[in-house]
Amino acid sequence: MSVEEAVDRLASKGFVRVVGHADADGVASAACICSALTETGIGYRFTALDDPSEVASTDGDVFCDLGAQYLNGIDDGVVIDHHPPHGSFDGVVVGTDAPSSSIAAHRVASRLSSGDPVSALVGAMGDDVPLSEVSDVVDEALAAGVERDEGVRLVGNDAAEALTYSTRPFTRLSGSPDEARRFAESVGDDELPTAVVLLALTNEGTRAETAADLVGDVYRMPSGVGLHELSRYVETCAVSGKPGLGFSTCLDPASCIDEARSVWRAFESTLIETVRGARIEEGSPSFAYVDGSLDTGAVADVLLDRVTGDIVVVGDGEASFRAEGFDCERVAREAALTVGGAGGGHASRAGASFDVGDEEFAQAVRKAL
The missing domain is CATH 3.10.310.40 (Diaminopimelate Epimerase; Chain A, domain 1)
Structure with a gap:
């Protein structure tokens, strides 16, 4: 099925029920579509599902990051999903060739209106898609004001907080704020990338690939919020039972970032305890x-x-x-x-x-x- 068919179906509606998977890719995909609907003057309602198999009992016009594997349970609509399809239905399926559902949603949204490359990248990062695979969307984000630099891809207000709540990599400092602060103070900003990589490799046995991914291009919005950071906040909100907050954080990071960061801290703290246990x-x-x-x-x-x-x-x-x-x-x-x-x-x-x-x-x- 084509993107054009999906766009035609959406453009013909006055109100759209958007259902997304409760993770970063699903929420960001829905944000891409809903942002485009708003620009087009079409109303919408967003809901999220923790379990994709529940899609059969959910009324929706658009399904984001779910539905492709349960097509027999859907009567009609538009499925935007990068998962392998199973079954068939009378609607439109797009995205099964895309690296993430958010990238597929961005393709649809860009034909419907101007598109939202930031949300598209937030979803892709949530599914660990290398940004080199979506360089066209990266270029769109840069043209829209996102800035690119080199640095450490940690999440947090500063190095101490980032190391305290870090789960990828998971190190001896994870869950230990005092130790994390002492470590951060013992190295300068210039030495931090190397120090973090060595910390990841030597203390908890982190895979070399994960440690290597810690350093490289980082992307920040004009507000100063990093896209890797934003993706992690959206993910933790979504899987913590607050997909609406994750959705709002995609659409308007500046007004939601503090609340989303609080959810992230609580989630990572619980995750650290769960992994250790x-x-x-x-x-x-x-x-x-x-x-x-x-x-x-x-x-x-x-x-x-x-x-x-x-x-x-x-x-x-x-x-x-x-x-x-x-x-x-x-x-x-x-x-x-x-x-x-x-x-x-x-x-x-x-x-x-x-x-x-x-x-x-x-x-x-x-x-x-």
């Missing part, structure tokens, strides 16, 4: 069992850096997969189906929901493998 069974893949309702995808991202090989994180009826040795999307889907749940995602990262015990689901994963 995870029960890990090493193997191929390794399994990690966590307590509480924290997003297992966030835990999986951290543990992928700290555990050698592939990882499956299981806890509270959810599971997240990060792997290169097997097809995560297939295994998540097949394992979930055997226990009456639902799963999907990408070959290297996927998720599942289930209503059985953690150990029973882990057995289903082993059988699927």
Whole structure:
């Protein structure tokens, strides 16, 4: 299906119900579309879903970062989703060839109005898309006033705060504000990039690729808010049950950034505690069992850096997969189906929901493998 068909459907409506996945890519995708709707004079309502499989029971005209894997449950509408499609329906599907749903949404929004390259990049960063793959959108953002520099891609007001709440990389300073402050004060601004990379590599076993990604191009809006920072704030708001705040932060960062930063601090603090308390069974893949309702995808991202090989994180009826040795999307889907749940995602990262015990689901994963 074409972008033009999606644009025609949206332009013909007076009001649009926009449904997005509750993560950075889903929320940023919705922000791209809703910003364009506003410029065009079309009203909208935004809602977010934690579980993409619930899309079948949700009324929507546009589905952002969800829907492609559950097409049989949707009657009509526009699906903007970079996940592999399953099933068929009478509407329009765009984005399955895009690196992120937000980039696909930006393509649609740019045809409908002027587009929002910042939200497009926020979503792409949330899905770990290298910005070199979306250089055209980067160029649009630079033309719109975003500034590019070189530095450390940490999130926070200053180095001490960034190291205190850092989970990627996860270091001995994570969750230790006093130690983080002493470390930051012991190195100068010029030495900070090298110091942080060495800290990541030597203290917690962070993968070399993750440590290398800490230093490079950084992008800041005229207000001074960094795009990597903004993406992390939107992600943590979305998975903390506040997708509306993440959505508003995309559309108007200046007015929401302080509240979003507070949510980020609380989320990262809980994530640090959860990672330190995870029960890990090493193997191929390794399994990690966590307590509480924290997003297992966030835990999986951290543990992928700290555990050698592939990882499956299981806890509270959810599971997240990060792997290169097997097809995560297939295994998540097949394992979930055997226990009456639902799963999907990408070959290297996927998720599942289930209503059985953690150990029973882990057995289903082993059988699927």
